Amino acid sequence: MYNILVCDDERDIVSALKIYLESEGYNVFTAFNGSEAVEAVKQNGIHLVLMDIMMPVCDGITAMVKIREISNIPVILLTAKSEDTDKILGLTVGADDYVTKPFNPVEVIARVKSQLRRYMQLGGGQKSEPQSGYTIGGIELNDKTKQVFSDGEEVNLTPTEFEILKLLMKNAGAVLSPKEIYREVWGGDGYGAESTVAVHIRHLREKIEINPAEPRYLKVVWAHGYKMENGDKK
Amino acid sequence: MKRLTESLAAKITAIILSFLMLAVAFLSAAAAVYMIDNGFYTKSRKELIEGAAAGYRGYDYLADILNFYERKQDIDAYAEQNHIYYAVSDENGEIVKTNYSGETYLLKYLEGRTMEGSAIDETSGELYRDPYTNEYITVTVYIPEETVMNDDYALIVKFTDFLYSVRYTVFFTGGICLLLWIILLCFLYSAAGHRKDGTVKLNYLDRVPFDIVTAAVIAAAAASIALVGEAGYGSWAPMMTEAILTLSADYFIALAFTMTFATRLKTRTLIKNTVIYKVLKFLIKKLKSLFGFIGYNLKNIPLVIRTAAICGAAILFQLIVYGLFAYNTGEMVVFWLFFALCITAVIIYVAITLQKIKEGGERIAGGDLDYKIDTKYMYGDFRDFCGTLNNINKGISAAVSEKMKSERFKTELITNVSHDIKTPLTSIINYVDLIKKEEPENEKIREYISVLDRQSGRLKKLIEDLVEASKASSGSVAVNLAECDPSVLLSQTVGEFDERLKAAGLTAVINTPEKPVRIMADGRHLWRVFDNLMNNICKYSQKGTRVYLDVSENAGRVNVTFKNISAYELNISGEELTERFVRGDRSRSTEGSGLGLSIARSLTEIQGGTLKIDIDGDLFKVTVSFGAV
Structure with missing residues (x-):
């Protein structure tokens, strides 16, 4: 049983999130501004915080900094601002993830689960480092057993998808063009190679990312290619 | 008629027919002149044939019979052999010898001669003359019509006979042929240049400059006159052959010339396609640029x-x-x-x-609003005027900054308002979802909930688009231009839209150049442009059609075109479509905010590109164009 703190000045949003999270079996605490949130974290054994940025009394960013002083529990920011600068600001002050309003409840639950799994695995030291494989953020790839884990949960990939992911993880941080990927994975230069790669990357993103439109790891570098990077560390 | 003017076979037939018609008309006219000259309309058939056969060999018969008579040879056998009748009479008109018994004849020849007496020498058997006996006899030869007709001379008689038989019809035939010839010419001139596909096109001849064609035709005419004139000194038959051949060739040359004239008139290339015109045009152009050059140089002297x-x-x-x-x-x-x-x-x-x-x-x-004219050494009116100019500058710069401020304010307002709308919208979406989760028994509630669900989703999209549109159009987005390959982006985009294209029953056909092309753009913004365009294509295309996506380089521009067949009638111009909140269907019954194309255009423009929409019937074509690197 995990304790989750939901903090937003909009009470309706808080109760909605409470309903969703409770139906997933979490224990939910609520707060309606930043200072209440910091208090709640201090007093209760909170495992994860879901917090709005724009709040009266004490805003989310300030509260975030205060929480980081006392705990390293995962924090997911809720924000109505969709600009990249706001997201980057949230991530630099120590948030683990963010969700933009208006959000999809299913996505929020998925992100909560993912963060909790990683937090618990890291904290409990249950994680077994694969001997022959690669790890980027929450993505683990084991080349021997041909298994891929996303936040500790196994993902079923087709052999082609596996090969693409392996190639990208091997060259983590580097941008590979669709042609290069095709040459490495399929061999040769096929007709329509670039679109083929694009379709597979799309499928791959749908499998390993929570929100494929805003990937954390498998990034699309438009007009150049694709790369694997740890989007959590900005 | 339309089909005929476009058929090549019909034209060739008409050309040949027109030649035949003119030939017949010409012959008819010649025949008529000949007949009028030779009294075909005043004399009887018999007189004419007699006249024609005036040189007939009747006199040969006479001479032969006289000789035979003199030598006492068998005249009857000769007469029978030649199918003629004869009568020999003496001085008193008494018939001495004849095989004529009143049969009808066509021609009659008569000759009298004083015969020297002759006898056969009994010892040698040779004929010798007896100068002491003289006898005057008259020989008449009757030649029946059939004989004349069967003879070698018959041709002339037959020809005269034929001419006589057609002496009236010749006018009729000639007239008809002339009329037909004129009709055929009209057809040919109207058909000249028309092609199977319904267009008027130039053939090889029509493309040759008209003055050259004219010169060639004149040369040909002169040559043919010379040829015919020279032929006059030769013998009759080759001369005629040569004249006929030359005239026929002339006819075809004249026809081709007039037909190309007609085609040129139709295509308005008569004057333009001449060497003289081209030379004059070239000279005028050169002169113009020369004057321009001189003017330019003069202007550039301080x-x-x-x-x-x-x-x-x-x-x-x-x-x-x-x-x-x-x-x-x-x-x-x-x-x-x-x-x-x-x-x-x-x-x-x-x-x-x-x-x-x-x-x-x-x-x-030029837009340098901070520039001040130095008035240090100016006096009087000049100083005042420069002061005014400097003040205008100040005014303009104030107006511009005011305008920019209001544009920024508008964007800020839209952004803030949309943030405020997003919070209640989040609650609406979440609670609608919660009601859905409760699975209400009531069918109606389920239906209403699905409406709420759909409309709140639409509202969400609308707000997001609104913020993006206002930012893009006011230029308050960061642009990081870098060299990139639009072909790669296009294939990435198609990959992203693979499933949606399939769901919409569309097939994407991508054409990218062999050699990679490069443009300066911001990959993220360009993706948003392509994303919006592809979204539109998926939403508004006719099911089961193909979508053509091309990248091409032309005259230093790289063009990316998106072509699709609209499922809805587009009664709107391409320019209007990129206005905010405008959609192809004016009723706004379909999903979408109506901002997609406006965002796409603004985002393209802030990257220094252009976005153009062409609508041709149901064909919807968007061209995104950037300068090539």
């Missing part, structure tokens, strides 16, 4: 130097004039020269000031 040069030239001219015509040279000239130099100095000062004002005006017109 105003001050120009003025000084003109003043100098004027003084020099006056000096020369004075030198030539003035009697009293001396103090007056010195005084005048001093005066002229003073005026020149003033004029040059004015020119320098004007040059300064001109430069300043150009800078201000």
